[in-house]
Amino acid sequence: MPARIQLSHGDGGKKTSALIKEVFYKHFGNELLEKSRDAAIFALGDRKVAFTTDSFVVQPIFFSGGDIGKLAVCGTVNDLAAAGAEPLYLSTSFIIEEGFEIGQLEKIARSMGDICRQVGVSIVAGDTKVVEKGFADGLYINTSGIGVVMESYIPRDLLDGDEIIITGTIAEHGTTILALRHGFQNEHICSDCKPLKKIIEHLGEALCHVKCMTDPTRGGLATVLCEIAEFHNMGMIIEEEKLPIHPHVQTLHQILGTNPMFFASEGRLVLFVEKGQGTKICRLICEIEKDAAIIGTVISDDRKFVRLRTPIGGQRILTILQNEMIPRIC
Amino acid sequence: MGVENVDAVHKMIQRIMLFSGNARIMEICGTHTHQIARYGxxxxxPKGIRLVSGPGCPVCVTEAGYIDTAITILDDPDVKIMSFGDLIRVPGxxxxxxxxxxxxxxxxVVYSPEDAFRAAAEHPDKQTVFLAVGFETTAPLFAALVKQADKMNINNLFFLTALKQMEPVLHHMLGTLELKVDGLICPGHVAAITGQNPFQIISDKYGVPAAICGFEALDIFAGIHELIQQISDKEAVRTANLYKRCVREDGNTMAKSLIDDVFAPADVVWRGIGMVPDSAYVINKRYKRFDALERFGIRIPDSGRPNTCLCGDILLGKTExxxxxxxxxxxxxxxxAGPCMVSSEGACSAWYKEMGEERCLQESN
Structure with missing residues (x-):
């Protein structure tokens, strides 16, 4: 590991994971933390509870489809949803740079309040710190959240033939930030940032067929698939042709030579469902998310490769994000 | 994420599968390397066809001394450096x-050299240095910027150039270094600027089959198909232009005249390959004041061949x-460790992504 922090230590890819293992796990690692799931799941009384935290440093703080406040609520609510939990209470902390416009702060707070009401969660604790001008970039927000895990959801090992579903078009949040940073924005490229609670509620009892869920944020779809393959000691085959992608997003990545499979979503869920249940579950999700699609299957492979079958029938192997594509997307 | 012409691609693959011989085919261009990996x-x-990667990834062939020079320039706290993304990871x-x-x-890190103008205007107290790296494809863009900077009389924008030409390195590889390949997939983007002519020497002088190709799956398969046909029938050896939708015989005359206006040829060291005479584009006398080397009074040191990896042999197709x-x-x-791993267009990076980490280790065992 290099002697100093580089931007790529925060991209959610390989370097982030090495940093977490070599510095944080070393000093405060424990069984729950080291599962490195979207949220920690543990028992409180007779209920299973999910708990998570996330900080938001996105730049620019206002973007097409959302702002840092909406992102801060959705990010934590979605980590709870990916753990199969109904989100209940959030806390939030603001680190604000001296000189930040209070009007803008209120706009951000309003969008947080709106999303909380929409989801049915409450922010019940908070903290505010202000640092001198030049010591932060506008503002940073942290949110933590707690929720109760749905009884119908029982995470378990993946097996050969299990089906992989994504709930909508990929890479839209990361691409929106990329486009804004480099002056390529157009009205068709818009962040997918939104709460995922509805999908979990809509699945209801059908969650019993879902074995594992995750939200493909930093590092994108490729990174989360590789992480899950690694965790479950299984391989995967992903059909590139089945991946839902907005044509404007695909075009921008073609122009810039970037790979959308490494770009974040902030309103999508990846579900691994029992073999034979994929079509039924996908159809159910399509009732509220029209672009949901079965994108591949889990296969036995002791090398744990995630293979992408290209539209012409070729194969390549997906790896987790190796280098920062663009910093501070969330 | 779809691909156009899937049926046509499959037909082309069926025809290529009939080839029962052995052929080593080099794709010169980094974008081809990238696309070959991307499409799998x-x-x-067929097993007999091996694709090897050539020297056409600009980041890969940029010498460590160039990076060292950029770092030296940064010793001046008033300097602001702007670069394309891949280059900043190249080890000096x-x-x-x-x-x-x-x-x-x-x-x-920027995506467009025009960002350099904005930076120079927004930071009049800073000396903005743009790292101008590339081939004939990017050289006209930098030429246009230099001319514009001259016209606008901008005096705080400079270019540290590592711009290279394709034809001299082809001569060097096929002639001086006696590169052994059975066919070359030639870079369609470079040819769109230069025209077909610089590539004609591959078949005419060195007798090696050549095909100028575009970058979609069908373009690449069509190129491979063309090359194996030429390999099977020595009489048919030629430099085929399969990218006529972009490549005119005489290329892009406006871009070529921009290059001629601003740059002059010079000798330059290609990382892993060595000194190739007259293969660089450097800023000519008329526009010298925009040359960062001139402004900061330094020279790019010859840092010699990196000894930790075989990038040079890989770029020459001697090893995979x-x-x-x-x-x-x-x-x-x-x-x-080496530039071929740095750039997403580099042969090693493309291989790594295509094969996955563990298999890489198995291969290198």
């Missing part, structure tokens, strides 16, 4: 620009990435 093209070819002999950035040096002892071990995309 190797997995669809002591450090990389990425490491310098983490130390607080002023380095920005799996044949390098560093590949996948001390040289990975996150910690590149």
């Amino acid at each position: 093209i190797r997995s669809l070819l 002999s002591r450090s990389s620009l990425q490491e310098q950035k983490a130390m607080g040096k002023d380095i920005s 990435p799996g044949g390098c002892p560093a590949f996948g071990r001390t040289c990975t995309p996150e910690n590149p």
